[in-house]
Amino acid sequence: MSEPRPGLDLSLLPDGGVRWLDASGPNSDVVISTRIRLARNVSGYAFTGRAREGERLRMLAQVRDALSAVPSLSGSLLLRLEDLPLVDRQLLHERHLVSKELAGLDPQHPVRSGAAVFLGEGVGLLVNEEDHLRLQALRSGFAVAQAFDGVTRLDRELGGQVPYAFHREFGYLTACPTNAGTGLRASVLIHLPGLVLTKEIGKVLAGLQQMGLTYRGLYGEGSEVVGNFFQLSNQTTLGRSEEELQDLLVRVVRHVIEREEEARRVLVRDAGYIIEDKLWRAYGTLRYARSLTFDEAMNYLSGVRLAVGLKLITGLSVYTLNKLLIFAQSAHLAHLEGKVLTDSETNLARARYVRQVLLSEGSGVE
């Protein structure tokens, strides 16, 4: 049997699910997006990993019934992941709308029954992930307070309808004890090419770990760092209030942004033409290559993004670059082409797509 063709109608997604890409938020030349998620479980049910199919389905039904009284998700789109072909689940994951676990992308753990996502304007609710409920808000740029407001409102509304599992001492109870307490993980997706090129990154990452923050790749836990994109987030969730966790992230990320800006100044001062040559070559490759792997595309995009930040390349918007970051991934390319692609077809399609976007949206480049 051949793999089902991609069929998800993306126009159904509220704001395409990618408004956070539009580079309208603060510091969006360095910080692509801010995400806050809250892990919650519904009392009276086994956690998802131990629940049987019937329990997971009843839990989903209970949440769905409650949503009529949750304004944050009024008119939200419900997607049952078990009903979607792999390529569509992968697409939602590429848009950072569902986790790898919920999308069942790991061949060892195929998508489970009852796995679902509700997508509203700027907020989402994942059901039957590792925890029953993962509430999340995504915002453009470095916007911790705004993301927190969005997710807190959803939390208050939903928690008033569905009984969360809460413990007098341990706070919100989660399947993995690493998330207990507030259940809050606040993260920013940040681009740090200056720190990587000046080899300062090791010190910065070690420093933030000492401050109680951790880093991951583009797609969170277990993902590789590519293209100098890092996801920085709080490491612990218990013993500090939600406000303290936010403050910590804001303080440390602000410092990291300053270090990145300083590193960029040093690069231009000490290695001006070498850097300029390197970044233009990155642009040239993206503009003319006929086949690009994902890692190649991310690394060259990182170079072009830095060049735009340094104003070496003009006429290209950060939004265009953000778009490439998401839309040049394999499931998005499969959607564009209307069929499931082999690896080499994906690389050809990626190069073609990147060329077209740079040609049509980057015409002001000298």
Next chain:
Amino acid sequence: MLCDNCKERDAVVHLTRIVDNAVTQLHLCEKCAAAKGVETTLSVPQHPLGDILQAVQQQASATSEDAAACAFCGATARDFRATGRLGCPHCYDAMEQSLRELLRRLHGSSRHVGQRYDAPVAHMVDKPDTLHDLRDRLRRAIDGEQFELAAELRDRIKALETEPV
């Protein structure tokens, strides 16, 4: 490596002391280190996943808890060690002692200081168990060879089934 002081627990703190130009090494478990007033760095885990697995492994000595299953979902401490995941919210009560210690290691604290939560009034009293729920729990108990729990659940199902409607 065993603790130099109590010779019972694993040493997790390694001290290098220099006294009169002579270097000595002291290996202590967390408890003895704390008793000697040595600040441990365990409260700031460098790699959360590595730490949780290590901490979970270290609890292997708590064998008395291994056999006891959570009365709601049937999960045991052994299941937790194997997966790193708890079975249900009630597991936090069933394994309270060892979890408190684990949470302290993971987060540097075991006490939630954030937002408090009150369940909606309609749910303040536990909803009565439905046959569906009980049957799911029974199947899980049998899968996990928790036969005592399974027998109790079977009785409750029987009682519910024979209840006049």
